Amino acid sequence: MMHKNFVEELRWRGMIHDLTPGTEEQLSNEMTTAYVGIDPTADSLHIGHLVGIMMLKHLQMAGHRPLALIGGATGMIGDPSGKSQERNLLDEATLRHNQECLKLQLAKFLDFKTEAPNKAALVNNYDWMKSFSFLDFIREIGKHITVNYMMSKDSVKKRLTAENATGMSFTEFTYQLVQGYDFLHLHQHENCKLQMGGSDQWGNITTGTELIRRKLGSEAKAFALTCPLITKADGGKFGKTESGNIWLDPEKTTPYAFYQFWLNCSDEDAAKYIKIFTLMTRQEIEKLEQEHQQAPHQRQLQKALAQEITIRVHGEEALQLAEEASQILFGKGTTDALRKLDEKTLLSVFEGVPSVEISRDIITETADIIEFLTTHTAIFPSKGEARRMLKDNGVSLNKEKVKDDLQVGTADLLNNKYILVQKGKKNYYLVRVV
RNA sequence: GGGGGAGUACCAGAGCGGUCAAAUGGGGCAGACUGUAAAUCUGUUGGCGCAGCCUUCGGAGGUUCGAAUCCUCCCUCCCCCA
Structure with a gap:
């Protein structure tokens, strides 16, 4: 019933950073339950969550049982390992709302419905932490782990010794223990034997395995597996753009923007990401890489990557629209091509x-381009910036560069109703005259 | 509780009475080159009616012709000792 060797699969995809001894044996011996934690800080996943989810996906495809753990409790504390500050408490209604939204998105990757024994499940640590009293926690859990052990974790050490040490609250210090307890709880209630996560979670995960070992004895089996943190070749942070996170929710990030994000990856990143974020086989990917090398300008890797993820998250139809839009905006498209589009296609x-919507009078009166870009449409936050960008040759109307002395008039309208404004090469705005 | 240090633009970090809308680096944005890539080079990075003016250097007052720079109080953070 084990279709594939899970660890082997992750290994060639470059998704293994570290694992505890015995993990592979465990996975080849029996159907194993494993989990990945997700913070429910918003009502949508973003692509930073995707690596963990793909690990669960491969796990399930290999015949094992994936658990997605919503960190309702831990998400309120904040991991001391850096970037995240201590967080605020979400009220329970918000938490449940987020949980439901996340589950719908997860269902695009994981099978929550199958009759097979390895059906995916969603759990929330708030459910078992909310009524766990402090006193009970320190008596039952805290006493099994020494402070010395906890202090030896990198995430903690860094906070204590760093040059610009900013101190660490007791709450943050406790984080690893609370997370460790999740593993213990899942071990006892769901027979969960493996926790997975990003390599920054290694310390927290091993606190869990250690807690299980000390509390349940050395015959209790608990394993850890981490994947490398996803980076960009240029050192930037993965998954962020100037406009923020790339979300899976089409309301937050349109399918077009989502598709564009992947299409825009550098060659180096695309080769890495295609292994992590798609299910294409090794042969398929190697073939693509060869094709890419022979004709890099065609960007086969980026296209394949963008296609597969966009279909999975947004569906076939959304992908088609995104591709069409990209073709018109970035292809050989000219003003003429734009003018030929009928309204429905254009929209x-x-x-x-x-x-943006503006009133028709503005155009019939003919508007100064700077006024048009700022006060009327708010495409630029300030006139200075608009002026600067115009001087730098960075603004186009309907795909034609414009100068700062232009008067916008009805002649510039597409279908007598729209103007396509372009800020730089990649930022488009559709101005709609009403 | 005692002692010391720090808070400057997106971040890091200079400046310590006028020449400061504030060095430098990073980041961002744009342009050139390209393949909607990377690297590189160039420009730009508070607002406006832009050779001028207005609002900025934790907050509130004060000294001065003039303050990011000096004084007072407050807030926040860090370090060391107890």
């Missing part, structure tokens, strides 16, 4: 492009 193509 569907630009669905994912931010749009």
Whole structure:
């Protein structure tokens, strides 16, 4: 019933950073339950969550049982390992709402419905932490782990010894123990034997395995597996753009923007990401890489990557629209091509492009381009910036560069109703005259 | 509780009475080159009616012709000792 060797699969995909001894044996011996934690800080996943989810996906495909753990409790504390500050408490209603939304998105990757024994499940540590009293916690859990052990974790050491040490609250210090307890709880209630996560979670995960070993004895089996943190070749943070996170929720990140994100990856990143974020086989990927090398300008890797993820998250139809829009905006498209589009096509193509409405008088009166870009449409936050960008040759109307002395008039309208404004090469805005 | 240090633009970090809208680096944005890539080079990075003016250097007052720079109080953070 084990279709594939899970660890082997992750290994060639470059998704293994570290694992505890015996992990592979455990996975080849029996169907194993494993989990990945997700913070429910928003009502949508973003692509930073995708690595963990893909690990669960491969796990399930290999015949094992995936658990997605919503960190309702831990998410309120904040991991001391850096970036995240201590967080605020979410009220329970918000937490449950987020949980439901996340589950719908997870269902695009994991099978929560199958009759097979390895059906995916969603759990929330708030459910078992909320009524766990402090006193009970320190008596039952805290006494099994020494402070010395906890202090030896990198995440903690860094906070204590760093040059610019900012101190660490008791709450943050406790984080690893609370997370460790999750593993113990799942071990006892769900027969969960493996926790997975990013390599920054190694310390927290091993606190869990250690807690299980000390509390349940050395015959209790608990393993850890981490994947490397996803990076960009240029050192930037993965998954962020100037406009923020890339979300899976089409309301937060349009399918067009989502598709564009992947299409825009550098060659180096695309080769790495395609292994992590798609299910293409090794042969398929190697073939693509060869094709890419022979004709790099065609960007086969980026296209394949963008296609597969966009379909999985947003569906076939959304992908098609995103591709069409990209073709018109970035292809050989000219003003003429734009003018030929009928209104319906134009609207569907630009669905994912931010749009602004302005009143018709502004155009019939003919508007100064700077006024048009700032006060009327708010495409630029300040006139100075608009002026600067115009001087730098960075603004186009309907795909034609414009100068700062232009008067915008009805002649610039597409379908007598729209103007396509372009800020730089990649930022489009559809201005709609009403 | 005692002693010391720090808070400057997106971040890091200079400046310590006028020449400061504030060095430098990073980041961002744009342009050139390209393949909607990377690297590189260039420009730009508070606002406006832009050779001028207005609002900024934790907060509130004060000294001075003039303060990011000096004084007072407050807030926040860090370090060391107890």
